[in-house]
Amino acid sequence: MIDEVREFVREQVVPHEGLLLACDFDGLSAALEPLRLEVKRRGWWAPQVEREHGGMGLDLVTHGRMGEVMGWSPLGHYVFGSQAPDAGNIEVLTEFGSAAQKERWLGPLVAGEIRSCFGMTEPEHAGSNPTVMSTTARLDGDEWVINGHKWFTTSADGASLCIVMAVTEGDDVPRHGRASMIIVPMDAEGFVHERRIPIMGDEGAGHFSHSEIRLNSCRVPAENLLGERGAGFAIAQQRLGPGRIHHCMRWIGIAERCFDMMCRRAATREISPGVMLGSKQTIQNWIAESRVEIDASRMMVLDTAERIDRDGVFKARNQISAIKFYVAGVLQSVMDRSLQTHGALGMTDDTVLSFFFRHERAARIYDGPDEVHKAVVARRVLKAYGVRV
Numbered sequence: 001m002i003d004e005v006r007e008f009v010r011e012q013v014v015p016h017e018g019l020l021l022a023c024d025f026d027g028l029s030a031a032l033e034p035l036r037l038e039v040k041r042r043g044w045w046a047p048q049v050e051r052e053h054g055g056m057g058l059d060l061v062t063h064g065r066m067g068e069v070m071g072w073s074p075l076g077h078y079v080f081g082s083q084a085p086d087a088g089n090i091e092v093l094t095e096f097g098s099a100a101q102k103e104r105w106l107g108p109l110v111a112g113e114i115r116s117c118f119g120m121t122e123p124e125h126a127g128s129n130p131t132v133m134s135t136t137a138r139l140d141g142d143e144w145v146i147n148g149h150k151w152f153t154t155s156a157d158g159a160s161l162c163i164v165m166a167v168t169e170g171d172d173v174p175r176h177g178r179a180s181m182i183i184v185p186m187d188a189e190g191f192v193h194e195r196r197i198p199i200m201g202d203e204g205a206g207h208f209s210h211s212e213i214r215l216n217s218c219r220v221p222a223e224n225l226l227g228e229r230g231a232g233f234a235i236a237q238q239r240l241g242p243g244r245i246h247h248c249m250r251w252i253g254i255a256e257r258c259f260d261m262m263c264r265r266a267a268t269r270e271i272s273p274g275v276m277l278g279s280k281q282t283i284q285n286w287i288a289e290s291r292v293e294i295d296a297s298r299m300m301v302l303d304t305a306e307r308i309d310r311d312g313v314f315k316a317r318n319q320i321s322a323i324k325f326y327v328a329g330v331l332q333s334v335m336d337r338s339l340q341t342h343g344a345l346g347m348t349d350d351t352v353l354s355f356f357f358r359h360e361r362a363a364r365i366y367d368g369p370d371e372v373h374k375a376v377v378a379r380r381v382l383k384a385y386g387v388r389v
C-alpha cells in the first residue's frame with residue numbers, strides 16, 4: 001500500500017503544486033477535490049482515524065510510514081484527509097467528545113466536509129508556556145461567555161469550528177488545571193476572524209493559512225465544553241503525542257524530497273565543461289550527511305511510534321521531545337543544503353523549495369520550541385546524576 005500511495009502522490013498530487021506556488025487557492029481547491037474523492041474510493045482516506053469513525057484505523061507506526069510518503073508534497077496530507085490541525089482535533093473529539101458533539105462535528109470532520117482549527121496561543125503571552133493565558137470563559141446561565149485574543153490559529157480561514165483553550169477556573173486551582181477546551185462554531189456571535197497572518201510574505205488562504213482571531217463576549221452553549229472543566233492542558237498533552245509523530249514523519253517526507261532535488265541538481269548542474277556540481281567534495285559531504293541524518297530520523301521516530309503504540313504517550317514523553325527537536329533540525333539542515341545547491345534557482349518560487357523553506361522553518365517553533373524540548377531531555381538525563389533542574 002505504501003508503494004501505491006507513494007506513486008499516487010508523485011504522479012497525481014505533485015503536478016498541482018504549481019497552483020499552490022502561484023497562490024491560486026480557489027483553483028487549488030477545485031483541482032484537489034477529485035483527488036480526495038479518488039483517495040476515498042481507493043480506501044486510503046483518513047489513515048489516522050479509527051475504522052468505526054470512517055478512517056483506515058492504522059496504528060501509529062504504519063500511519064507514520066504513510067505520513068512520510070504523503071509529506072513528499074505540501075498537498076499530500078490534505079488530499080488524504082490527514083492534515084493538521086484537523087487530525088489532532090479529530091483525535092480529541094473521538095476520545096473526549098460527548099455523543100452530541102461527535103454527531104454534530106466528528107462525522108463531517110472525518111468526511112472532510114468541514115474543517116476545524118485550534119486556538120491556544122495568544123500574541124500577548126509566551127506560547128511556550130501556555131498556562132499563562134488571558135482568554136477566559138465564564139458560565140452565564142446555560143452559556144459560556146468567552147473573551148480572548150488568539151493568533152497562529154492554523155487553518156481558521158474557512159473553518160467551521162475552533163477548539164478554544166480558555167481559563168475557566170479560579171486562581172485557587174493550580175495553573176495546569178485552570179483551562180478548558182470549548183468548541184466554538186466560527187459563526188457564533190462575537191467570534192471575529194481578524195486576518196490571515198502573512199508568513200514571510202505569503203498569507204495563504206483556507207487550509208494553507210494561519211489567522212489572528214478575537215472572541216468578543218462570544219456565547220456558546222454550556223454543552224460545548226470538551227471533556228472535563230480544567231482538563232484543557234491534560235487533553236492537549238494527549239493530543240500532542242501522536243501529533244508529533246505525524247509532524248516528524250511529514251518532515252522526513254519533506255527532507256526526502258529536498259534531498260532528491262539536491263541530488264538531481266548535483267548530478268545535472270555543469271559548473272565547467274564536463275564537470276558536474278556533484279563532483280565537488282562539499283556537495284558530496286552534504287549528500288552523505290543528509291542521507292544519514294534522514295535515515296537516523298526515521299528510525300528514531302518509528303521507534304518512538306512503536307513505544308507510544310505499546311506503552312502510551314506518557315511513558316514515551318522523553319523520546320517524543322527528542323524526536324521533535326532532532327527531526328526539525330535535520331529538516332532545516334537538509335532544506336538549506338538543497339537550496340544552496342540550487343543557487344539562485346533555490347530562492348525562486350519556480351521550485352517547491354521556497355515554499356518548504358518559508359513554511360517549515362516553523363517546525364523548530366510550533367508544538368514546543370527546540371529549547372523547551374531540549375530542556376525536557378536534559379532534565380531527565382541529569383536526574384539520573386542526582387541533579388534536579
Ligand SMILES: Cc1cc2nc3c(=O)[nH]c(=O)nc-3n(C[C@H](O)[C@H](O)[C@H](O)COP(=O)(O)OP(=O)(O)OC[C@H]3O[C@@H](n4cnc5c(N)ncnc54)[C@H](O)[C@@H]3O)c2cc1C
Nearest residue numbers: 118119120121126127128152153154362365366367369371
Ligand atoms: C506555523 C505555525 C503554526 C502554529 N499553529 C498554531 C495553532 O494552530 N494553534 C495554536 O494555538 N498555536 C499555534 N502556533 C503557535 C505556537 O504553538 C507557538 O508559536 C509556540 O508555542 C511558541 O510560542 P511563542 O511563539 O509565543 O514563542 P515564545 O514562547 O515567546 O518563545 C520565543 C522563543 O524563546 C525561546 N524559549 C521559549 N521558552 C524557552 C525556555 N523554556 N528555555 C529556553 N528558551 C525558550 C525559544 O527559542 C522560542 O522560540 C503556531 C505557530 C506557528 C509558527
